[in-house]
Amino acid sequence: MAATLDKERAMKTNFDFIILGAGSAGCVLANRLSANPDIEVCLIEAGSKDTDPRIHIPIGFAFFGDKTNLSWNYETEPQKGFDKVPVESPTTAVVDSAGGVHKVHADVTEHRRGFQPRGRTLGGSSSINAMLYIRGHRCDYDHWSALGNSGWSYDEVLPYFKKAEHNEVINNEFHGQNGPLNVCKIRHSNKPTDAFVEAGAKVHSYNDDFNGAEQEGIGYYQTTQKDGKRCSAAKAYLVPSMDRPNLTVMTDTQVNKVLFDNDTAVGVQCTTKEQKVVNLTSKKEVILSAGAFGSPQILLRSGVGPKADIVKHGIDHLVQLSGVGKNLQDHIDYLSVHQHNSLELIGLSLRSIFYKYPVELIKYLFKKTGLFTSTIAEAGGFIKTRDELEAPDVQLHFAPAMVVDHGRTQLWGHGLSCHVCLLRPKSTGTVTLKSADPKDDPLIDPQFLSHPEDIRTLVQGYKKMMAILNTEPLKKYTKDNCKRPVDINNDRDIEQAIRESADTVYHPVGTCKMGSDSEAVVDERLRVHKTRRLRVVDASIMPTLIGGNTNAPTIMIAEKAADMILQDTAT
Numbered sequence: 001m002a003a004t005l006d007k008e009r010a011m012k013t014n015f016d017f018i019i020l021g022a023g024s025a026g027c028v029l030a031n032r033l034s035a036n037p038d039i040e041v042c043l044i045e046a047g048s049k050d051t052d053p054r055i056h057i058p059i060g061f062a063f064f065g066d067k068t069n070l071s072w073n074y075e076t077e078p079q080k081g082f083d084k085v086p087v088e089s090p091t092t093a094v095v096d097s098a099g100g101v102h103k104v105h106a107d108v109t110e111h112r113r114g115f116q117p118r119g120r121t122l123g124g125s126s127s128i129n130a131m132l133y134i135r136g137h138r139c140d141y142d143h144w145s146a147l148g149n150s151g152w153s154y155d156e157v158l159p160y161f162k163k164a165e166h167n168e169v170i171n172n173e174f175h176g177q178n179g180p181l182n183v184c185k186i187r188h189s190n191k192p193t194d195a196f197v198e199a200g201a202k203v204h205s206y207n208d209d210f211n212g213a214e215q216e217g218i219g220y221y222q223t224t225q226k227d228g229k230r231c232s233a234a235k236a237y238l239v240p241s242m243d244r245p246n247l248t249v250m251t252d253t254q255v256n257k258v259l260f261d262n263d264t265a266v267g268v269q270c271t272t273k274e275q276k277v278v279n280l281t282s283k284k285e286v287i288l289s290a291g292a293f294g295s296p297q298i299l300l301r302s303g304v305g306p307k308a309d310i311v312k313h314g315i316d317h318l319v320q321l322s323g324v325g326k327n328l329q330d331h332i333d334y335l336s337v338h339q340h341n342s343l344e345l346i347g348l349s350l351r352s353i354f355y356k357y358p359v360e361l362i363k364y365l366f367k368k369t370g371l372f373t374s375t376i377a378e379a380g381g382f383i384k385t386r387d388e389l390e391a392p393d394v395q396l397h398f399a400p401a402m403v404v405d406h407g408r409t410q411l412w413g414h415g416l417s418c419h420v421c422l423l424r425p426k427s428t429g430t431v432t433l434k435s436a437d438p439k440d441d442p443l444i445d446p447q448f449l450s451h452p453e454d455i456r457t458l459v460q461g462y463k464k465m466m467a468i469l470n471t472e473p474l475k476k477y478t479k480d481n482c483k484r485p486v487d488i489n490n491d492r493d494i495e496q497a498i499r500e501s502a503d504t505v506y507h508p509v510g511t512c513k514m515g516s517d518s519e520a521v522v523d524e525r526l527r528v529h530k531t532r533r534l535r536v537v538d539a540s541i542m543p544t545l546i547g548g549n550t551n552a553p554t555i556m557i558a559e560k561a562a563d564m565i566l567q568d569t570a571t
Helices: 024-034 058-063 138-146 154-164 191-203 233-241 291-301 307-311 350-367 452-469 491-501 551-568
Strands: 014-020 041-044 084-086 091-095 101-105 109-111 165-167 181-183 217-220 247-250 254-261 264-271 277-288 332-339 379-383 394-399 413-422 430-432 443-445 534-536
Touching: 014 024, 014 264, 014 291, 024 041, 024 233, 024 247, 024 551, 138 154, 154 165, 154 551, 181 233, 191 217, 191 379, 191 394, 191 452, 254 277, 254 291, 277 291, 277 551, 291 430, 332 452, 332 491, 394 452, 413 452, 452 491
Parallel strands: 014 041, 014 277, 041 247, 165 181, 277 534
Antiparallel strands: 084 109, 091 101, 217 379, 254 264, 264 277, 332 413, 379 394, 394 413, 430 443
16 A cells, blocks of 8 residues: 555655645646656645545435535635625624624625535545546637747647547547547436436537537537546546655644745645644645646645735745736536426435335446436536637536535425536636634635626526426426526516526636736746746646636646656756
8 A cells, every 4th residue: 555644654754855735736747757666755635535435426425515524624714706695593682781792684695605515535526526537619719829828739648638638439539549538328227317408509509519619519428537436636547656665644734834945846845633832844846736726725825925914924035926816717507497297307305215216226236327427417518699700608417306505405305407507607606714823714705707707607507507407308307397497488587597596516716826927826837936846736837717617628737747847857
């Protein structure tokens, strides 16, 4: 087994590379860098090992909710673009004339907060996501290159997508067959999902590969599964490398800060599961792979970033980089939810509990097929709200289940949902520190819908989505069954519905963006500006949000980064 900092082995404290975060990027880096037996690698993860069965049984992700230790369960700051809601259990302490203290309930409201689940286990968010394999559009990466980031055009990153991928069903110039990340079709047939694809193809076009020559159209999603089980970044990259003696994996370990000698990163300070503060040193590089929230948070705690955001927490300011924690971008998403009394749809009922689900469990246990392999969002598509656009600007996710409040609210009965997701929002937000305490959550403010074009595009996207939902054969499930009726001919009513319940679809990026402008944090080789021996490798480096799910692009970034790191640090 890999070396670990536990009581069974002498503690290692000196490494060539220290990787902060064992998510989609960190697992890739740990595998690729430790492939050289002469390189000592340490991978640090704040969460625990990925042993929860809900991780590995695909449909299990739908039951994480917000009460699991496998997620950070972050909430945003109140979003001004959202409606106001009552504050949960508001109370006020009142002292009367006799000196008595009474708790008085008050009518308190604030703008609705968003929910931001992020993976807190080996594999990071790739261990709790919906397993959809989407790369984004060619123009996304060509745009990165046009911004001055040499080496990041679509043609230049495509080899790294292919290097990572083992596609079971598609063998052409766009896909790989020899990579660690298994990509396949879902092992589950669902009539309502088929109806969505049929209806969508009537309104738009059918697309059998969103990651091929053309993204636009309606079709079935490819998934990161293997043999009916989730293929997370940990499963794909970390498990095969765990027996390397030059790889140390530390779980349940909180990174406090990066240690510097002037402008050079020389190690990290962390707190182990036993609450022991440990300093680890790196001979080559410290690599932040803690994600769009974690990486800027660690930089700020280390004194790297905007001075005003650092010194107010009593932290010594070391390096001025105004862009750390800025440029937060995320996909905002609205769900149309419809109730329909059909056992073909996923839901809670006596018939499903006592008849359908036991049968499906047997299918899964013995054949690894059926409902338990479902990603819930089994089909969807990419469409344009305006014909003149270069690329689709909204994405659809169809779910043969009623999804409300990120699945945290379980509804009795059966039904379906369809997401409409804004692919390239113009609204940007921030991630900052709440305090210097590493245990405190960051302050996350996406500023959803702060740019007026975002709400306008979502309104038009909603209309496009409903045109599909109101087309046969899907119409029989959706007609007059909407949980929140919306007047399709009234833009104000659509906008109101969006402000009532829209939220993230879990793709934050950009908070340590790549570039050379005043707000850039890393250069095109992902080295942190104004520092030495420090990089960021994760979704936070994206200068602009890509048009699609972000797990596959994050893995691509790490594959490319691993090559650059080995080239730059070769002795």
